[in-house]
Amino acid sequence: MYIMSYIYDESFAIKDIKARMVLDSRGNPTIQVKTVTEGLGLGIANAPSGASTGAHEAVEIRDGGKEFKGKGVSRAVENVNKVIAPALIGLDSRRQQLIDRKMIEIDGTPNKSRLGGNAIVATSLSVAKAAASTMGLPFYAYLGGYVADTLPVPMLNIINGGVHAGNKLDFQEFMIVPAGFSSFKEAIKAAVEVYADLKKILKEKYGPQAINVGDEGGYAPPIEKVRDALDILIQAIKAAGYDPWNQVVIALDAASTQFYREDKGVYVLEGTEYTREQLIDFYEKLVSEYPIVSIEDPLQEEDFEGFAEITRRLGSKVLIVGDDLFTTNPARLKKGIDLKAGNAILVKVNQVGTLSETLEVLKMAFTNGYRAVISHRSGETEDTSIADISVGVGAGLIKTGAPARGERTAKYNRLLEIEEELDNPRYPGFSALLRKP
Ligand SMILES: O=C(O)[C@@H](CO)OP(=O)(O)O
Numbered sequence: 001m002y003i004m005s006y007i008y009d010e011s012f013a014i015k016d017i018k019a020r021m022v023l024d025s026r027g028n029p030t031i032q033v034k035t036v037t038e039g040l041g042l043g044i045a046n047a048p049s050g051a052s053t054g055a056h057e058a059v060e061i062r063d064g065g066k067e068f069k070g071k072g073v074s075r076a077v078e079n080v081n082k083v084i085a086p087a088l089i090g091l092d093s094r095r096q097q098l099i100d101r102k103m104i105e106i107d108g109t110p111n112k113s114r115l116g117g118n119a120i121v122a123t124s125l126s127v128a129k130a131a132a133s134t135m136g137l138p139f140y141a142y143l144g145g146y147v148a149d150t151l152p153v154p155m156l157n158i159i160n161g162g163v164h165a166g167n168k169l170d171f172q173e174f175m176i177v178p179a180g181f182s183s184f185k186e187a188i189k190a191a192v193e194v195y196a197d198l199k200k201i202l203k204e205k206y207g208p209q210a211i212n213v214g215d216e217g218g219y220a221p222p223i224e225k226v227r228d229a230l231d232i233l234i235q236a237i238k239a240a241g242y243d244p245w246n247q248v249v250i251a252l253d254a255a256s257t258q259f260y261r262e263d264k265g266v267y268v269l270e271g272t273e274y275t276r277e278q279l280i281d282f283y284e285k286l287v288s289e290y291p292i293v294s295i296e297d298p299l300q301e302e303d304f305e306g307f308a309e310i311t312r313r314l315g316s317k318v319l320i321v322g323d324d325l326f327t328t329n330p331a332r333l334k335k336g337i338d339l340k341a342g343n344a345i346l347v348k349v350n351q352v353g354t355l356s357e358t359l360e361v362l363k364m365a366f367t368n369g370y371r372a373v374i375s376h377r378s379g380e381t382e383d384t385s386i387a388d389i390s391v392g393v394g395a396g397l398i399k400t401g402a403p404a405r406g407e408r409t410a411k412y413n414r415l416l417e418i419e420e421e422l423d424n425p426r427y428p429g430f431s432a433l434l435r436k437p
């Protein structure tokens with residue numbers, strides 16, 4: 001057995017790894033992995049699943065065929081139980097880099113398509129959580145030690161559009177950001193109150209059908225125009241008694257790859273064609289009129305140059321967040337840094353596929369002055385790993401949906417729990433990006 005820099009302790013050795021199928025929030029099968037150590041530490045993790053996936057993400061393995069409408073995960077489950085588990089059993093669960101590298105090697109593809117990104121991510125996280133459990137530490141403290149004392153500012157997606165909803169909004173996410181508060185609990189309280197007032201306003205204005213929700217728990221009203229959604233958000237923030245420029249501000253995920261027409265090289269927004277330059281002008285106007293602090297994927301996923309241009313123009317005022325652009329991939333982030341494309345990265349563990357690669361991306365982001373938003377997927381489960389990761393790495397920002405639907409509230413509830421658990425919890429908010437009207 002290896003010992004290396006760790007004090008040898010048999011109790012950290014991986015005793016067993018088992019995968020099984022569970023269901024996600026869209027009713028699709030996904031994979032759950034349980035890791036047990038010799039010291040009876042237990043780590044459980046579920047793979048989430050995206051709908052607006054980036055072209056450069058780690059690939060999920062699905063069975064195809066008739067069962068579960070092709071979405072079954074029995075092949076991915078088998079890959080964990082028959083290929084990954086035998087290779088990892090006996091290894092020290094604390095050696096995350098070695099364990100992740102082993103899986104990457106066995107997989108042997110650049111996008112994890114042989115073993116499956118879903119199989120690998122659930123295993124990677126479950127091993128880390130098993131090591132934490134063996135140590136008797138909460139996962140965030142295992143990752144960050146006692147330095148991990150900072151709760152993230154949440155970005156709560158309360159109006160859903162794009163491929164996450166059955167309405168005609170082209171932008172995918174309209175988020176509220178309770179930035180101007182002194183604790184996470186107060187921030188969540190404000191978000192919940194705005195969410196409740198939004199419901200009332202939408203119902204009055206558009207009728208009861210307007211309060212049906214999308215994949216991430218935000219309302220999916222029959223609104224078609226970006227400005228109408230923004231106006232109603234401002235109305236709800238004010239109705240709840242908060243200042244939309246200083247307390248509860250706004251973030252967007254345009255997810256623009258979804259309304260980009262590659263054949264013509266234009267964006268089709270609200271029925272009108274926009275060139276890249278025209279779309280940047282549109283964002284610039286929005287930023288000058290509304291308390292927007294962050295825009296994710298304003299341009300399509302291959303447009304590093306466009307990202308550099310919009311960052312040059314708006315980056316001193318707002319976060320320009322690369323999600324589909326970077327896909328939590330170190331090589332793509334490096335390219336972004338070199339070109340000054342974006343000033344923030346959306347971080348989804350399952351986009352790259354392992355915890356250690358995720359930590360590598362985060363380190364690269366922070367050392368190069370990029371902000372990082374730890375993020376859920378539109379298809380989620382009750383797994384709360386990302387809440388712990390956001391605190392563990394001190395990310396300062398998390399995006400995990402509306403304050404409704406169990407798979408979203410699980411993360412917020414975990415953060416509330418962490419805030420109570422910490423001796424000296426901090427909630428620095430987001431003052432750097434608050435502006436005057
Ligand atoms: O685009 C996004 O940021 C995510 C999460 O909100 O959506 P999906 O998981 O569908 O990629």
Ligand SMILES: [Mg+2]
Pocket residue numbers: 253255296297323324346
């Ligand atoms: Mg996105």
